[in-house]
Amino acid sequence: MAALLAGVHQEQGRLAGRMEAVGFTFRQEALLVTLTSDVLKTSEIEGEMLEPESVRSSIARHLGLDAGGLKRVDRHVDGVVEITLDATQEFRRPLTRERLQAWHAALFPAPRHGAPRLVVGDWRTDQTGPMQVVSGPLGKERVHFVAPRAERLEDEMAAFLEWFNTSSGVDMVLKAALAHLWFVTIHPFDDGNGRIARAIADMSLARSENTSQRFYSMSAQIQSERSAYYDILERTQTGTLDITAWMEWFLNCLGRAIENASGTLDRVVKKSRFWESARAFPLNDRHIRVLNRLLDGFEGRFTTSKYAKLAKCSPDTALRDIESLIEWNLLVRNPGGGRSTSYSLVWNR
Numbered sequence: 001m002a003a004l005l006a007g008v009h010q011e012q013g014r015l016a017g018r019m020e021a022v023g024f025t026f027r028q029e030a031l032l033v034t035l036t037s038d039v040l041k042t043s044e045i046e047g048e049m050l051e052p053e054s055v056r057s058s059i060a061r062h063l064g065l066d067a068g069g070l071k072r073v074d075r076h077v078d079g080v081v082e083i084t085l086d087a088t089q090e091f092r093r094p095l096t097r098e099r100l101q102a103w104h105a106a107l108f109p110a111p112r113h114g115a116p117r118l119v120v121g122d123w124r125t126d127q128t129g130p131m132q133v134v135s136g137p138l139g140k141e142r143v144h145f146v147a148p149r150a151e152r153l154e155d156e157m158a159a160f161l162e163w164f165n166t167s168s169g170v171d172m173v174l175k176a177a178l179a180h181l182w183f184v185t186i187h188p189f190d191d192g193n194g195r196i197a198r199a200i201a202d203m204s205l206a207r208s209e210n211t212s213q214r215f216y217s218m219s220a221q222i223q224s225e226r227s228a229y230y231d232i233l234e235r236t237q238t239g240t241l242d243i244t245a246w247m248e249w250f251l252n253c254l255g256r257a258i259e260n261a262s263g264t265l266d267r268v269v270k271k272s273r274f275w276e277s278a279r280a281f282p283l284n285d286r287h288i289r290v291l292n293r294l295l296d297g298f299e300g301r302f303t304t305s306k307y308a309k310l311a312k313c314s315p316d317t318a319l320r321d322i323e324s325l326i327e328w329n330l331l332v333r334n335p336g337g338g339r340s341t342s343y344s345l346v347w348n349r
Helices: 002-022 024-044 052-063 075-089 097-107 150-165 172-186 193-209 218-224 226-237 244-278 285-295 304-311 315-327
Strands: 132-135 142-146 331-333 343-345
Touching: 002 024, 002 172, 002 193, 002 244, 024 052, 024 075, 024 193, 024 218, 024 244, 052 075, 075 097, 075 193, 097 150, 097 193, 142 226, 150 172, 172 193, 172 226, 172 244, 193 218, 218 226, 218 244, 226 244, 244 285, 285 304, 285 315, 285 343, 304 315, 315 331, 315 343
Parallel strands: none
Antiparallel strands: 132 142, 331 343
């Protein structure tokens, strides 16, 4: 592991140095972008799609940041955000049974309609049978993993928590990799084990850097490599006690996550410069909401009807807003016209 680990630490140091050089405002925006991505992607890995604007608003409110036009957020989104922030902002505090069970309760604040009944805020009981990770249609299921029996959970989690909270000289990056694997293998909850395992790994990574400032997202990188993630987990959990392949995969994935953070920083700087130039114009709330959406990345052609939908206004109002943005050289009309007319941001002003 030595060469891989040295490479990760070098990338961590290089990113930290670059972030120090960009100034406080850019760092705050980069923090908000990274944490938003982390919350979105850790849920997306489990097949749950959260609304980006709601996640961003929740994080901004919890951290006291100015995100512009904060949106009302439901309790479920707040719960996922609270876990992420507690793990990364309060990384020095010991990880305890009570803390983990509070995270689980935050993940499932209310029963979901039609969903199986879960034991929330406590270890699973296996009353409906052994805990299994299964895929495939009914009658053709494939069992990927069978978790330890419920009666073993007290002892298994006590051993895990004592190890995690003890300073044993193990590098904290290696500890993040092992903690992720160990927790998700114990699988102590009825649901949400993957998200909590990734939060635990993030806590260990924060300890490795001794900072709550998060400028890369391991969850975002795992989501982009989701198939390989599940494959290496299954092979490790059903193999021997030699976990070298898992540790190598985790360190390589982490290295790619840190490298990709440079792109996040570039976008943050670009976005901040855009707003510096846009400040000279009398933008209304609709302008700001739509421009933020475009700056965060908008897939497909951006048209008047899409502006109206994003801004929750009539097509006539949307067209007037767009004409103003074109006049101020913030938007540009793309080639083509008529009903197919679309628009793009003017980045280089």
